Amino acid sequence: MSSQDIPEENLPAEQEAAHVAVSIADEKDPFADPGLPPHEHRIQDIDERAARRSERMVALLFTVSMLATVGFIAAYVGIPRDKSIFVFPIGHLSALNFTLGLTLGVALFCIGAGAVHWARTLMSDVEIADERHPIEAEPEVRAKVHADFKQGAKESAIGRRKLIRNTMFGALTLVPLSGVILLRDLGPLPGTSLRHTLWSKGKLLVNMNTNQPLRPSDVQVGSLTFAKPEGLEDTDEEFQTEIAKAALMIVRLQPDNIKDKRELEWSHEGIVAYSKICTHVGCPISLYEQQTHHVLCPCHQSTFDLSDGARVIFGPAGHALPQLRIGVNDEGYLQALGDFEEPVGPAFWERG
Amino acid sequence: MSTTTNDESRTRGKAPAGERVADWADGRLGIYSLAKANMRKIFPDHWSFMLGEVSLYSFIIIILTGVYLTLFFHPSMNEVAYHGSYVPLQGQLMSEAFNSTVHISFDVRGGLLVRQIHHWAALIFLAGMFVHMMRVFFTGAFRKPREINWLFGFLLFVLGMFTGFTGYSLPDDLLSGTGVRFMEGAVLSVPIVGTYLSYFLFGGQFPGHDFVARFYSVHILLLPGIMLGLVVGHLILVFYHKHTQFAGPGKSEKNVVGMPLLPVYMAKAGGFFFLVFGAIAAIAAVAQINPIWAIGPYRPDQVSTGAQPDWYMGFSEGLIRFMPGWEVNFWGHTLVLGVFIPLVIFPLVLVAIAVYPFIESWVTGDKSEHHILDRPRNAPTRTGLGVAWMTVYLILLVGGGNDLWATHLHLSINAVTWFVRIFVFVGPVIAFLLTKRICLGLQRRDREKVLHGRETGIIKRLPHGEFIEVHEPLSQEQLHTLTAHHQYEPAEIGPTVDENGVERKVKGSQKLRAKLSDALYGEESQISKPTVDEYKEITSGHGHH
Numbered sequence: 001m002s003s004q005d006i007p008e009e010n011l012p013a014e015q016e017a018a019h020v021a022v023s024i025a026d027e028k029d030p031f032a033d034p035g036l037p038p039h040e041h042r043i044q045d046i047d048e049r050a051a052r053r054s055e056r057m058v059a060l061l062f063t064v065s066m067l068a069t070v071g072f073i074a075a076y077v078g079i080p081r082d083k084s085i086f087v088f089p090i091g092h093l094s095a096l097n098f099t100l101g102l103t104l105g106v107a108l109f110c111i112g113a114g115a116v117h118w119a120r121t122l123m124s125d126v127e128i129a130d131e132r133h134p135i136e137a138e139p140e141v142r143a144k145v146h147a148d149f150k151q152g153a154k155e156s157a158i159g160r161r162k163l164i165r166n167t168m169f170g171a172l173t174l175v176p177l178s179g180v181i182l183l184r185d186l187g188p189l190p191g192t193s194l195r196h197t198l199w200s201k202g203k204l205l206v207n208m209n210t211n212q213p214l215r216p217s218d219v220q221v222g223s224l225t226f227a228k229p230e231g232l233e234d235t236d237e238e239f240q241t242e243i244a245k246a247a248l249m250i251v252r253l254q255p256d257n258i259k260d261k262r263e264l265e266w267s268h269e270g271i272v273a274y275s276k277i278c279t280h281v282g283c284p285i286s287l288y289e290q291q292t293h294h295v296l297c298p299c300h301q302s303t304f305d306l307s308d309g310a311r312v313i314f315g316p317a318g319h320a321l322p323q324l325r326i327g328v329n330d331e332g333y334l335q336a337l338g339d340f341e342e343p344v345g346p347a348f349w350e351r352g
Numbered sequence: 353m354s355t356t357t358n359d360e361s362r363t364r365g366k367a368p369a370g371e372r373v374a375d376w377a378d379g380r381l382g383i384y385s386l387a388k389a390n391m392r393k394i395f396p397d398h399w400s401f402m403l404g405e406v407s408l409y410s411f412i413i414i415i416l417t418g419v420y421l422t423l424f425f426h427p428s429m430n431e432v433a434y435h436g437s438y439v440p441l442q443g444q445l446m447s448e449a450f451n452s453t454v455h456i457s458f459d460v461r462g463g464l465l466v467r468q469i470h471h472w473a474a475l476i477f478l479a480g481m482f483v484h485m486m487r488v489f490f491t492g493a494f495r496k497p498r499e500i501n502w503l504f505g506f507l508l509f510v511l512g513m514f515t516g517f518t519g520y521s522l523p524d525d526l527l528s529g530t531g532v533r534f535m536e537g538a539v540l541s542v543p544i545v546g547t548y549l550s551y552f553l554f555g556g557q558f559p560g561h562d563f564v565a566r567f568y569s570v571h572i573l574l575l576p577g578i579m580l581g582l583v584v585g586h587l588i589l590v591f592y593h594k595h596t597q598f599a600g601p602g603k604s605e606k607n608v609v610g611m612p613l614l615p616v617y618m619a620k621a622g623g624f625f626f627l628v629f630g631a632i633a634a635i636a637a638v639a640q641i642n643p644i645w646a647i648g649p650y651r652p653d654q655v656s657t658g659a660q661p662d663w664y665m666g667f668s669e670g671l672i673r674f675m676p677g678w679e680v681n682f683w684g685h686t687l688v689l690g691v692f693i694p695l696v697i698f699p700l701v702l703v704a705i706a707v708y709p710f711i712e713s714w715v716t717g718d719k720s721e722h723h724i725l726d727r728p729r730n731a732p733t734r735t736g737l738g739v740a741w742m743t744v745y746l747i748l749l750v751g752g753g754n755d756l757w758a759t760h761l762h763l764s765i766n767a768v769t770w771f772v773r774i775f776v777f778v779g780p781v782i783a784f785l786l787t788k789r790i791c792l793g794l795q796r797r798d799r800e801k802v803l804h805g806r807e808t809g810i811i812k813r814l815p816h817g818e819f820i821e822v823h824e825p826l827s828q829e830q831l832h833t834l835t836a837h838h839q840y841e842p843a844e845i846g847p848t849v850d851e852n853g854v855e856r857k858v859k860g861s862q863k864l865r866a867k868l869s870d871a872l873y874g875e876e877s878q879i880s881k882p883t884v885d886e887y888k889e890i891t892s893g894h895g896h897h
Contacts, residue, residue: 030887031835034828036602036609076461082437090638097464101637104465109630115623123616129607130394132594132723135497186552193557194547208653226653234445235431241557244533244652276653280677281537281691282558283530284655298657299530300673301755301765314766316672318679318690346537346691348547352684 054121061114068107075099204230224288247276260309266325273324275344280317396597396610407480409628417470426452427568446649453523468636478664492726494709518571529650541691599836601829670751732791739787740780795879843869
C-alpha cells in the first residue's frame with residue numbers, strides 16, 4: 001500500500017483549513033456547540049487508484065464467497081458422513097461438519113466483509129443531520145382526537161345505556177373462562193399418586209445393572225447398589241414414570257455405625273435402602289462417600305448422612321431421604337416390607 | 353391517486369423495469385410514502401449500537417435453522433430402540449425425540465451443522481440481548497420516549513430464556529431431562545396449586561409421555577410467534593423514535609447525525625448480518641455443542657455430574673443452589689420455602705431491571721424527550737445500581753456452577769456455596785459504592801480537563817526554577833462534548849410550614865421521592881459540571897499554569 005505517493009492532480013485543491021480554526025474556543029460561550037466538524041476525505045475519495053484497490057478488494061471477497069459455496073456443495077457431495085479428521089488444536093472432528101461449517105462460514109462472512117468494506121471505503125461518508133420532531137402530537141391534534149373520541153362514545157350511547165355496557169363487560173369477562181376450562185384435561189388430578197410407589201410388601205429388590213434379585217451377600221460394605229422393584233422392566237410403557245419414584249439405593253453399613261434407631265430397625269444386617277430421588281428437586285443421587293457414609297446429589301450438592309437416617313447435612317434439600325423397610329424372604333432374597341411411608345422426591349404442599 | 357398516465361416517463365413506456373415494478377407496487381401498497389420517510393433515514397454510528405443488531409440477526413438465524421430442524425425432528429416420547437449409524441447407542445431404548453435428534457446429528461448430512469448453528473445462535477442471541485440491554489441501561493437510552501421499547505426488549509429477553517429452555521429440553525437427553533426434573537420440583541413447591549400445575553404441565557406424573565410434544569409447540573410456535581411480533585414492534589419503534597446518539601459537535605436533542613439508510617447503513621447492517629451468520633457457522637464447524645449422543649437418553653434415575661443449564665438459565669440455578677433447605681410443616685401441609693423462595697426471586701431479579709426506567713422518571717419528574725445518550729459516569733447512581741445488579745447476576749451464575757468452581761479451583765463446595773450466600777448480599781453493595789466512586793472520579797477528571805486543559809506531558813522549567821507541566825486547552829468540540837450533559841437538581845419537598853406557620857401535609861411518596869432524588873442527584877452523587885464563568889475566570893489569567 002503506497003498511500004504516500006498520491007498523484008498531484010488527485011489531491012484536493014485546498015486542504016481543509018477549518019480543522020485548525022475550530023479548536024480555538026468561542027469567546028462568548030466556549031461550551032457552545034461548534035456544529036458538525038468538516039468532512040475529512042478518505043484516501044479513496046481523492047485517489048482513484050486507492051478507490052480501485054478497494055473495488056478489487058470487495059470483488060475479491062465476493063468471489064471468495066462464491067468459491068466457498070462451490071466448496072460447500074463439493075463437500076456435501078464428496079465427504080462421507082462418518083469420516084473423521086484431526087484438526088489441531090481442537091482434536092478429532094466430523095470431517096463433513098467441519099468442512100460444511102467452514103465453507104458456509106466463509107461464504108457468508110465474505111459477503112458481509114465485502115459489503116462493509118464497500119460501505120466504509122467507497123460509499124459517501126459525509127455525515128448528514130436529520131431533524132427530529134417531538135413524538136407528542138400538537139395540541140390541536142390532541143384536542144381533535146379527544147373530541148372525536150367523545151363524539152364516538154356519545155353516539156354509541158355506552159355511557160348512557162348502562163345496562164348494555166355492564167352486560168357487555170360481563171359477557172367479555174366470562175367468555176375467556178371457556179378457554180381456561182378447556183385446559184382442565186391437560187392432566188389428571190394428583191390424588192394420592194405422589195404418595196405411592198411400586199414398592200409393596202414382598203417385592204424383591206432387583207439389581208438395576210444385572211436385572212437379578214439381590215441377596216444380602218451381594219451388597220458389600222462400601223459399595224453403592226441401585227435397585228428397582230421386581231417386575232418393572234425398562235420396556236414397560238410406564239417405566240420412566242415408575243422408576244422416577246421407585247429408584248432405590250442400597251448400601252451396607254456396620255450395624256454399630258448406624259446412629260438412627262429406626263434406620264437400624266428397618267435395615268437388614270446393616271443393609272439400608274433409601275430412595276434415590278433427592279428430596280430437593282428430584283435429581284437422582286449418585287455420589288457415595290464410603291468413609292463418611294455421605295451421599296451427594298450431583299445437581300445441587302445436597303448431602304445426606306446415610307448412617308443417621310439420611311438427614312440433610314449440607315445443601316438446599318429440606319428433609320431426609322425416605323427409607324424403605326427391607327428384610328429377606330424365605331429363599332434368602334432381599335425384599336421390601338411395604339411401600340415408603342412418606343412421599344419420595346421433592347416436597348409439595350399436600351405432603352405434610 | 354390519478355389513474356391517467358400523463359407522467360412523461362410513463363407515456364414513453366421506456367421506464368426501467370425496476371421503476372415500473374416500484375410504480376406497480378406503489379399503486380397498490382403506497383410504498384413511495386413509506387420510502388420517502390425512510391429510504392434516506394439517518395443512523396448514527398457507534399460500536400455499541402451493533403449489539404442489538406447481533407441479537408436481531410441471531411434471532412433470524414435461529415428461525416431459519418429452526419425451521420430446517422423441524423423437518424427432521426419427531427416431538428414424541430414413544431420409546432424406540434436405536435438403529436442408526438452411531439454405534440455406541442445401538443439397540444438402546446430412547447424416546448423418538450432423542451432418536452430423531454441423533455438421526456439429525458449423524459445421518460442427515462449437514463444436520464449436525466444446522467443443529468449446532470441453531471444452538472450457538474441461541475446462546476449468542478441471549479448474550480447479545482443481555483449486553484444490548486446493558487448498553488441501553490448504562491447510557492440512559494431507556495428514557496422518554498423509549499420506555500415501552502425498553503419493555504419490549506425486556507420481554508424479548510425473558511421469552512428468549514424460556515424459548516431456549518424449552519428448546520434444549522426437546523431432545524429428551526439425560527442433561528436436559530435433569531433440567532426438566534428441576535423445573536418439575538420447582539413447580540411442585542408452589543403453595544396450594546403446585547401439584548396440580550405439575551400434573552397439568554406433564555399430563556400426569558413426571559415425566560409422563562407428553563412434555564416433549566407440549567414443549568415443542570411452545571418452543572416452535574407460541575413463544576417465537578410472540579417474539580417475532582415483539583421484534584417487529586421493537587424495530588418499528590426504533591425507526592419511529594429515530595436512533596439515540598452520543599453528545600458531540602453538531603449533535604443535539606433536535607437532530608440525529610449519521611449516515612443514510614440507503615446506501616451506507618443498508619450495506620453495513622446488511623453486511624453485518626452475513627458477518628454474524630458466517631461467524632456462527634464457523635463456530636458451529638469447530639466447537640461442539642450439546643453432544644446428546646455422548647450424554648445419552650433421559651432416565652429419571654440417572655444423572656451425570658457437573659450438570660449445567662445453558663448460561664442464561666445459570667442464575668436461576670444459582671438461586672436454587674445457595675438457598676438453605678427451609679421447609680415449614682403445619683396442619684398437614686408443607687411450605688417448601690427452600691425451593692419456592694428462589695422461584696419467586698427468579699422473576700423479581702429480572703423485573704428489578706425492567707422497572708428501573710419508570711422509577712427514575714418518577715424521581716426526576718422529567719417529561720421531556722431524551723435522544724442524547726448519557727455517558728455512564730454522568731449518572732453515577734444509575735451506573736452504580738446497574739453494576740450492582742450485574743454483580744448479583746454474576747454471583748448467582750457462580751452459585752449455579754458451584755460444583756465446577758469447587759472442582760476446577762480445588763475448593764470446598766461448602767466454601768463456594770457460603771461465599772455465594774454471603775456475597776449475593778454484600779457484593780452488590782460493594783460494587784455500587786465502588787462504581788459510584790469511580791464515576792465521580794471520572795466526572796472530576798472531566799471537570800479538570802475542561803477547566804485546565806489536557807495534560808501534554810511536557811514539563812517546562814520556569815526561570816525561577818519551578819517545574820510545571822504544560823496543559824493544552826481543549827478545542828471547542830471537546831469542551832462542548834464534555835459539558836453537554838444535563839444535570840438534575842435534587843427535588844425539594846419545600847418548607848413544611850406555610851407562610852402562616854401552619855404545618856403543611858407532606859405525603860410519604862413525596863418524601864420518598866425527595867430522598868431518592870437526593871440519592872440520584874444530590875451533592876454526594878454528582879460533581880457539578882464546570883460553568884462558562886468558571887472556565888473564563890481560569891482561562892482569562894494567562895500564565896496561570
